[in-house]
Amino acid sequence: MNTTTPAGNRDQSLPAPLATVERCDRCGAAALVVVTLPTGGGLHFCGHHTRRHAARLLEMGAGLRSAL
Numbered sequence: 001m002n003t004t005t006p007a008g009n010r011d012q013s014l015p016a017p018l019a020t021v022e023r024c025d026r027c028g029a030a031a032l033v034v035v036t037l038p039t040g041g042g043l044h045f046c047g048h049h050t051r052r053h054a055a056r057l058l059e060m061g062a063g064l065r066s067a068l
């Protein structure tokens with residue numbers, strides 16, 4: 001009746017990565033790009049939605065930079 005369970009291995013195993021990861025405003029995936037709008041607002045996009053909207057955003061004068 002002696003089960004060796006590694007009970008002490010579960011502590012401090014999760015560094016909470018979500019605290020530093022922004023989410024895409026369109027689909028909720030991890031954001032790769034931060035968009036700064038000329039109106040002063042900001043958006044976050046994943047790679048997929050950055051490609052989808054980049055041309056129009058640049059036309060509007062928005063700024064794109066890496067969120068990483």
Ligand SMILES: [Zn+2]
Binds near residue numbers: 024027029045
């Ligand atoms: Zn997305």
